[in-house]
Amino acid sequence: MRCKHAAGALIALALLIPAAPAMAQTELPVxxxxxxxxxxxxxxxxxxxxxxxxxxxxxxxxxxxxxxxxNEADAHKFPVLAPALRERLNGNADDLRAYLKTxxxxxxxxxxxxxxGRTMTDAGPNVKAAAQKVLDEEAVDAYLAYLxxxxxxxxxxxxxxxPTPTPTSQPTPSASPSATTTVAPTPTPSASLGAPGGENGEGGGLPVTGANTATVAGIGGALLLLGGAGYLIGRRRRSSFVA
Incomplete structure (x- = not known):
């Protein structure tokens, strides 16, 4: 019973010990x-x-x-060491001792x-070159120094x-004539200047002015005089017939 408690205490201590150096060191961001x-x-x-x-x-x-x-293998997701250690921890002490030694x-x-190799995924030319150089050396110290x-x-x-991305300037959209101003239609006269009665002799033309007005007034005045003279002549004839 005491052995089980001691083993549990050792496991808890093993999980806490690696955390101490990490908390003591302040690593710069990368x-x-x-x-x-x-x-x-x-x-x-x-x-x-x-x-x-x-x-x-x-x-x-x-x-x-x-x-x-x-604990170190799990922190970095080591695909070989982590499962192998778990398997040995589930076995006896002799198997674990042999694995740790060899x-x-x-x-x-x-x-x-x-x-x-993982660091080369989607990496730039400097990272790929540095990683390849380290892989060619095949040494633990070189791997640790690179990582x-x-x-x-x-x-x-x-x-x-x-390159530093620069904002793309958008051109200022020019206002279309239909959106800013209303173009008034140019009025088209229905009849040519000086043509009485409008187009095709129908109404809607411009008023008659100038010499044409004087001619019409003269004719009207002559007709008025003729009418007055006819009226006087007719009255005298009627008076003579009655006498």
């Missing part, structure tokens, strides 16, 4: 693939976590070490290489080389 500032992820050197003698360590010490390494660093190296510092320096160069 640009991501979209050139947005994000929190830096620090890849720990797992070799420095192995502070016990794997040949003589007790089962509880082995499990504590395995949980600390698993297969741990090989699996970790593979995961670091995969992590370097913790090299990739961020290369990405900063890629982000700095991107």
């Amino acid at each position: 640009p991501n693939a979209a050139c947005q500032t994000v929190e830096r992820k620090v890849y720990q050197d797992i070799r420095k976590l192995v502070t016990i003698d794997l040949d003589t360590a007790a089962a509880a010490e082995l499990r504590l070490l395995a949980y600390r390494i698993l 297969d741990l660093q090989r699996a970790w190296l593979t995961d670091l290489r995969i992590s370097v 913790n510092d090299g990739q961020h320096a290369a990405r900063a160069l890629d982000c700095a080389s991107q």
